[in-house]
Amino acid sequence: xxxxxILTIVLLLIAIRxxxxxxxxxxxxxxxxxxxxxxxxxxxxxxxxxSVNIDIILFLFGMFVVGEAxxxxxxxxxxxxxxxxxxxxxNSLLLLIIFGMGTLSAFLMNDTVAIIxxxxxxxxxxxxxxxxxLLLLALAFAVTIGSVMSxxxxxxxxxxxxxxxxxxxxxxxxxxxxxxxxxxxILVFIFLKLFYKNSFHKENLNHEAxxxxxxxxxxxxxxxxxxxxxLVLSKIxxxxxxxxxxxxLTYIALAAALPIILFSSERVEIIKKVDWHTLIFFxxxxxxxxxxxxxxxxxxxxSKTDIDITSILMILIISVFLSQIISNVPxxxxxxxxxxxxxxxxxxxxxxxxxSTIAGNLFILGxxxxxxxxxNAEKKGAETLTFWGFSKVGVPLTIINVxxxxxxxxxx
Numbered sequence: 001x002x003x004x005x006i007l008t009i010v011l012l013l014i015a016i017r018x019x020x021x022x023x024x025x026x027x028x029x030x031x032x033x034x035x036x037x038x039x040x041x042x043x044x045x046x047x048x049x050x051s052v053n054i055d056i057i058l059f060l061f062g063m064f065v066v067g068e069a070x071x072x073x074x075x076x077x078x079x080x081x082x083x084x085x086x087x088x089x090x091n092s093l094l095l096l097i098i099f100g101m102g103t104l105s106a107f108l109m110n111d112t113v114a115i116i117x118x119x120x121x122x123x124x125x126x127x128x129x130x131x132x133x134l135l136l137l138a139l140a141f142a143v144t145i146g147s148v149m150s151x152x153x154x155x156x157x158x159x160x161x162x163x164x165x166x167x168x169x170x171x172x173x174x175x176x177x178x179x180x181x182x183x184x185x186i187l188v189f190i191f192l193k194l195f196y197k198n199s200f201h202k203e204n205l206n207h208e209a210x211x212x213x214x215x216x217x218x219x220x221x222x223x224x225x226x227x228x229x230x231l232v233l234s235k236i237x238x239x240x241x242x243x244x245x246x247x248x249l250t251y252i253a254l255a256a257a258l259p260i261i262l263f264s265s266e267r268v269e270i271i272k273k274v275d276w277h278t279l280i281f282f283x284x285x286x287x288x289x290x291x292x293x294x295x296x297x298x299x300x301x302x303s304k305t306d307i308d309i310t311s312i313l314m315i316l317i318i319s320v321f322l323s324q325i326i327s328n329v330p331x332x333x334x335x336x337x338x339x340x341x342x343x344x345x346x347x348x349x350x351x352x353x354x355x356s357t358i359a360g361n362l363f364i365l366g367x368x369x370x371x372x373x374x375x376n377a378e379k380k381g382a383e384t385l386t387f388w389g390f391s392k393v394g395v396p397l398t399i400i401n402v403x404x405x406x407x408x409x410x411x412x
Contacts (some may be wrong), residue, residue, distance in 0.1 A: 102146025
């Protein structure tokens with residue numbers, strides 16, 4: 001039970017973020033939990049090393065390099081100006097963030113959009129005297145919900161797409177998840193209007209075109225973005241045609257980072273500015289969650305209940321809640337084989353994709369993209385999302401999200 005106690009303390013500290021006069025960051029709390037797990041012998045050093053998903057760490061590293069280069073060169077500011085300049089009010093700005101970032105996350109993966117989108121929304125908030133929390137929440141909910149509708153939207157969807165042996169996987173995702181996802185994106189806007197109604201000022205927004213500050217680094221950033229789009233498109237085609245050729249999203253991220261690492265004169269500074277704290281957080285999280293999973297408590301809870309774990313409602317509920325404890329990717333890796341063995345339907349697989357993904361809207365730890373956004377904002381010294389500030393909107397939103405997906409699945 002020591003691992004469970006450690007996890008409980010970690011979750012409480014993440015919620016309050018304060019010990020006496022010391023203000024703690026999320027990565028410090030999680031790394032502290034992992035350290036205690038190791039020194040108390042809950043997980044061996046070998047077990048800790050094996051628990052770390054190196055693909056996710058390398059993927060994040062590659063995308064952090066690309067994101068830092070885009071921001072440093074001024075290219076990210078240039079792109080954001082051209083995309084958001086049509087937004088004349090807070091309403092239209094929020095809709096652009098929700099639907100623009102949400103749609104983008106369906107194809108470039110939600111973590112990628114979280115990395116690139118965070119400095120963009122912080123810059124917009126600063127220029128227009130808008131509360132950063134409003135735009136950060138819009139970004140967090142948008143990339144989580146938007147990623148539901150595509151096999152490439154997030155890692156857990158990709159696991160389902162590759163291992164489920166379902167024909168026409170893109171059609172299945174589109175049929176079951178496109179319409180309810182659009183409905184849930186609309187609900188994000190409604191909820192933010194409800195909870196932040198005093199932040200929607202009527203003044204016209206200020207959109208200034210920032211100058212490109214480093215032309216050579218901008219060119220390399222363009223090459224990196226081009227590689228991402230070409231390789232992601234290739235992956236979509238290979239997956240759609242079921243060709244025996246596959247390359248991990250990790251390879252895409254590292255390939256995109258190569259032009260910057262190899263040819264930029266600022267490579268050392270860019271690598272120094274990579275969000276290493278977020279990478280430390282994920283390494284620590286893998287270690288802590290593995291020790292918790294090794295206790296067998298949650299597996300026993302599922303196996304000893306009389307409920308039908310293949311029913312649509314139970315798949316949604318189990319996915320949402322267990323994703324808070326062991327994260328959504330490990331949850332899908334463990335739950336999917338069990339469902340396939342029990343003969344789950346295509347609807348059940350899509351419920352697993354939806355539930356494990358929108359789990360990110362419930363609490364901060366429900367999605368990697370939430371942590372990326374918060375850590376990135378804190379790194380820039382911006383006012384960021386608290387556990388309670390996120391949950392007061394996220395909890396009711398997630399409940400409605402589950403209801404929308406459930407009833408849509410029932411009427412198909």
